[in-house]
Amino acid sequence: MYLLGEQPAYADRLITRLQTIPTQLLEGLQPSGPNLELKHTDDLCAELPAQQLFIIETGLLHALIDGKPLFYLQEGDLVGLRQSSDLPECRYCSDEPISLVPYSRNAVFQHIHADEQRQELFTQYLIGHTALLGDALARLKQPEIRPATGFKHFAVGEELIRQGDEADNVFIIIEGHAEAIVDGQKVGDVQKDEIFGAMAVFTRERRSATVVASEPCTVMVIPKEQFLGLTQSNPRIAHSLIESMARRIDLLNKEVTHLRVNVAV
Numbered sequence: 491m492y493l494l495g496e497q498p499a500y501a502d503r504l505i506t507r508l509q510t511i512p513t514q515l516l517e518g519l520q521p522s523g524p525n526l527e528l529k530h531t532d533d534l535c536a537e538l539p540a541q542q543l544f545i546i547e548t549g550l551l552h553a554l555i556d557g558k559p560l561f562y563l564q565e566g567d568l569v570g571l572r573q574s575s576d577l578p579e580c581r582y583c584s585d586e587p588i589s590l591v592p593y594s595r596n597a598v599f600q601h602i603h604a605d606e607q608r609q610e611l612f613t614q615y616l617i618g619h620t621a622l623l624g625d626a627l628a629r630l631k632q633p634e635i636r637p638a639t640g641f642k643h644f645a646v647g648e649e650l651i652r653q654g655d656e657a658d659n660v661f662i663i664i665e666g667h668a669e670a671i672v673d674g675q676k677v678g679d680v681q682k683d684e685i686f687g688a689m690a691v692f693t694r695e696r697r698s699a700t701v702v703a704s705e706p707c708t709v710m711v712i713p714k715e716q717f718l719g720l721t722q723s724n725p726r727i728a729h730s731l732i733e734s735m736a737r738r739i740d741l742l743n744k745e746v747t748h749l750r751v752n753v754a755v
Contacts, residue, residue: 501625504618511615512545512568515608516593519601526590534569534582541595543570549588554581560626568615570595642711644668644703650686653700657690660717666707671700679704691717 525547531537534551538544551563556579563569563582569590572580602608641664644650650661650668668680680686680701690697691714 501622504622508615508618509564509566511611511618512566514611515568515602515615516545516598519593519597522592522594522597524592526592528584528588528590530585531588532583534584535580538570538590539592543568543593543595543598544590545569545593547589547591549584549586551582551584551588554583555579557581561622640711642709644707644709646703646705648703650701650703650707650709651697651699653697655697657687657695657697658714659687660685660691660712660714661687661701662710662712664708664710666703666709667705668701668703668707671702672698688717 522542526538526544528534528537528549546563546565546567546569548565551567551569552559553561553563569582602612644666653672662685663680663682665682667682668686669676670678670680670686677699686701687697
């Protein structure tokens with residue numbers, strides 16, 4: 491197996507090592523029939539008989555997950571291990587002639603199980619492929635976003651944020667409860683697990699409200715740059731934020747309606 495794209499030097503060494511393992515695993519085991527010869531294939535698995543494993547003798551197979559090319563298999567690679575309805579679909583295709591040596595799947599596993607050295611080789615083979623795919627995932631995945639400031643604790647009456655201040659962070663109440671105050675008037679509550687302080691980060695304006703702890707609070711503090719990146723990489727955060735903002739807008743509308751009724755009376 492060889493992953494597409496640039497790879498570190500250790501990956502090349504590991505791939506070279508993995509290429510030699512299948513023939514060692516099957517040493518002493520006879521093929522279950524003549525070679526399977528294909529001029530080309532758009533979906534190899536659809537053309538292969540069930541309960542068979544194959545060694546690629548000549549040719550190259552491209553592997554696609556969800557229609558996207560991820561890696562390719564070459565001479566010496568083992569094909570057919572992914573025979574399970576519970577695994578994500580992987581489509582193998584080739585535009586060139588390919589020759590496959592067939593082996594009985596059950597016979598292969600019995601052959602491996604009968605010898606401790608072959609068991610160890612098979613384990614190395616599986617772990618090696620897992621390591622290659624894990625490395626590819628690590629290089630594709632966005633860096634993990636962690637709150638640089640960490641957690642802060644506030645006693646009752648302490649200000650978590652202050653109206654008019656610069657918006658450098660976004661906050662999530664881990665434990666406790668707080669109240670939002672604008673120009674000395676309470677305009678809403680901030681509940682446990684609620685995100686607050688994000689509006690000013692998005693608008694790049696100063697804080698529009700003061701948030702005061704109404705009971706002891708533990709708060710996660712996330713720098714604005716990391717929070718903006720987090721909303722892009724994690725849709726659940728954005729969804730939670732939209733819900734929170736919608737809830738506050740609804741509360742403000744009710745407050746305005748209540749004030750208008752009182753003024754009219």
